[in-house]
Amino acid sequence: MKEAIIDKTTTVNIRDVDIPAPKQGQVLIRVVASGTNPKDWKLPIWSSEHIMNQGDDIAGFIEEVGEGVQKFRKGDKVAAFHEMMSPHGSYAEYAIAWEHTTFHLTDKTSFEEAATIPLAAMTAALGLYQEMKLPLPWSPAEKRTPLVVYGGATAVGAFAIKFAQLSNIHPIIAVAGKGAPFVETLISREKGDTIIDYREGDEAIRSNIKVAAQGPIHHAYDAVSEKGSYVNLGAALDAPGRVNVVLPAEEGAKIPDGISIHRTMVGSVHNPPAEGQVLGDKEFGAAFFQFIGRGLAQGWFSGHPFEVREGGLGGLEGALKDLRAGKASAVKYVVRISETEGVQ
Incomplete structure (x- = not known):
């Protein structure tokens, strides 16, 4: 072959x-x-x-x-x-x-x-649900839960937005550039979702995120993880805050106290549970891939x-x-x- x-x-x-x-x-x-x-x-x-x-x-x-x-x-x-x-x-x-x-x-x-x-959707799902512990689609959020998705037009970012929608997580604050028209098709403006243009500069990104959140914001998914994206997110979040990245963060990155950075490793769905755990990412992956398959068949996922x-x-x-x-x-x-x- x-x-x-x-x-x-x-x-x-x-x-x-x-x-x-x-x-x-x-x-x-x-x-x-x-x-x-x-x-x-x-x-x-x-x-x-x-x-x-x-x-x-x-x-x-x-x-x-x-x-x-x-x-x-x-x-x-x-x-x-x-x-x-x-x-x-x-x-x-x-x-x-x-x-x-x-x-x-x-x-x-x-x-x-x-x-x-497969890779992009599971990367998004692991970050949102296994690591951030946000509400799952079958047990959706019942209160306002602001979420920033940096790189909303990327595959990982777009899938994160789609899952957040299924989980009733709003407002979704998507950071995008020329892919903004595509991201617009994913968000719900009527639920407070919005798009921020990263090309306006670092200070604008930080201030616009805070304005869009209309209150404390503790969760951000960085689907880009380059050129200081997670630094801007860290500055925009309220403690205790968490930024999930898809690439290793640079050593010495200036992140405020009370804000943590965690890398999402999609390969964990192939690993057995960690010591002391009954179930882990492997079992989550097995269940969530079937969930994705059902969504494709029934038309509520793409x-x-x-x-x-x-x-x-x-x-x-x-x-x-x-x-x-x-x-x-x-x-x-x-x-x-x-x-x-x-x-x-």
Whole structure:
């Protein structure tokens, strides 16, 4: 089969490898479409250990199931979150995922739309619910709960807004730039939601957040985590306040007393519970992926806007380089594996 490897220069090398076999608790998926993520070009730069098939967003058909798998059988239409930093990712004809990070799709959802969901949506969900402990969609907020989402047009930020809506969390204060028109389609102005333009500068961001909150504000999800975004959020929150970031915060960042910064690590859905815990992120992920699948089937949840890059894996390098150049706004780049040269 064909598989794509990303190196530290964001060059994509397509090679021929054997089709992997699923282990106990795993499924083998024939990949129809794969989504892309910023980490796919960033990690190979950070370490030579990360020069590999970085694809983590899978949409396709079950080809084979490993021992003990109960929910899936060959031919099922599915989406899945591949275990990050493990072999056999989604930039290939076939990929491996664990049963608990795989969910069924109906004909209502295209493979391309589904390929925008797993990594970004679960990153948003973990930050909001497992880490911030905000009200879950099936037990929605009953009182005013202001939430800042920095990077509302990014996939993680947009999914955070969608989940917050399901949880009746308002006002949602979304920080965005040229993607603001897309973010406008996600928020509820009648419930106090608003959009702040980060291009107005640091002081404007901080003051506008406070004005929009109309009272104390303690929660912020930073889906960008670059160029001082979390510093501005920290300055705008009231103690005790919490900022969840998706990238490591710089050492020495000036954060006021009473405000804490925590990094959301989506890979935790593949880990067993921490010592002393009965359940952890792994069980949350298993339940929430099924929740997402139900939402897609019933029409109250949707994926992120996407752009299909031509050429299958042959178009992956251009997509990742455009991600690296910051050209993606309110869009996910997706590749169709069948369009790859040499794939039957």
